[in-house]
Amino acid sequence: MKKISVIFILPDLETGGAERIVTTIANHLSRDRFEPKILLLRKEGGYLSFLKNDVEIIDVNRERIRHSLKPILREIYRRKPDIVFSGFGEVNAYLSLFIKLFPKTKFIARETNVVTQHVTRKEIKFFYNFYNNYQRIIAQSDDMKKDLINNFNIRQSKIVKINNPVDFDFIESKLAASTKPESFKYNYKNVVAIGNLSARKGFDNLLKVFSRLKNENIILHILGDGKDREILHQMKDFLDLKQVIFHGRQENPYQFLKYADLFILSSRYEGFPNVLLEAGACGTYSLANNCPGGINEIIQDKTNGEISDIENHEDFAQKIMNILHYSYDKDAIKNSIKSRFSKNIILDMYEKVLLDLMKK
Template structure:
């Protein structure tokens, strides 16, 4: 008796990133690379340059391959990307960050026809300070992607307004995931990281115009009882020196600490009383999910980009106009007077946005693409 054994091969997915800078998109891609079912998919993380704050996270990582193209800027990446894709012929090429997506859409005709192209938008296109040529690339070439993943309904509306020639099923909304186990492992600390005897406010993000720290400082400086509070900001960026100088000008030196980028922000989040998300806009603020995983409620500015899909009830916190200092202080007072049972917030967030749930949504998307 003889048997015919049909040889099966796993589908390959290349996750393409400019680098491993310390942003939300990079963290999402790292989490997905780790979590995706390796019995179904062969996962490769391809970096234009293997650099950035999250490179250390690759140490001892054996679940997926990492490839470094060794390119300093996206504009120089066309030939290395094309050569790599033609050589490896992945089933799916999955990229994120707008300028990289715009480039891939423009050169998509060069890739082998069997390669499915998926772009993950990371922000509100209309709000990001893109060059005119980038917006033109969106309008002309985004139709070339097989799927475009957005994280929120606001992002979907924004994308459709700018790119008007997309197919009815071309955009897929998948919320960002949060890695429950990693946050829980890292959030415990034996050290007191925040001031004692204060109501501790914390914010985490790049020190850029988007994150609205100038508005936060202005509003916080007007608190009637600001000496009862201490604000800690984690992150680095182009406005670091300007924001520090502004804090001094507002006489906030005793009320605020700039701690720079932290490999482990969760220890700070877990010790804080409230997290402040002061952004002018977002795509889908992963850092809000992460702080809720630390059971710290959130006060968020009323910005476009998914915050209303996270803070859907007052249990999670409040959405306000962050520039209204009277309302801001009142909300802080109210939220810090509420005591929730342990793990209330983290359990709710895990159920809605846990990495296992969101990864399955991505796996289903990839499997569907491979049948088309």
């Protein structure tokens, strides 16, 4: 039987959510049925080392997405894949205009955000008028699916909801090698937040919340880097938050999650937050801001976490205090994630989408 050739398209393989998902799918597709390749705008990023040797990398060597369209289309024309799987919002948008040039190839877009929350450039929103050209669109959450249907008139029959997978084997291997961070002080509660230091992640609100907890034995550890780093550092100093530590980007964030008393997701909006899944996979209880992007699909109230409105700084601070007075069943937290989002469950869904598409 002829194998189904699939080309996945991404800007690069930096260590982000979309990159991790596509790497996981490409690595685990059945080699009896599929022949996966990954087309990158730039051959760089931490996930390159995790990619299996039999996954061919096509490098078009372009910095900007709009400048990469011609070489992407050239590669699709030359290689004639059965399926093109675009895994990044802006690439999806531009590519949608050209799908009809390739009537023998099936096109799938995996949307990465709630579009109306994330996309502000009018030129990108214009391309969503052509999204119905895709044979399938994968939404990570109900919020994302509703947004595409209600605001962009995408046909419901084209959209498949598939949540993000958690690679428990990978996380368990990281946890096994993890020791308690030196910055975790004895007799203090250690709270962890992880994400890009940008407005979207809401760390400004989190610092305001912690300004109400200055007299408590609680340390906030923020992992990540980004364009708002200086602003957030200045804000920390202005609020005199001596018990807030910025750790920058960490090679092994699971070390922090393993020993954390609480994980906080402060985002203003999300796609489907991998870090919330990973906190649960580490057995860590979570408190998440009530924002769009599948939060309520992950959090099972009082089992693996709780949801609250971070804009109400006083209430959110009190919620942190209440949670830290209790201990939670780490195995129950892990199982709440594993039973719904384990790699095998989610990858079976992706494989089914690819196979079903080839029957049409």
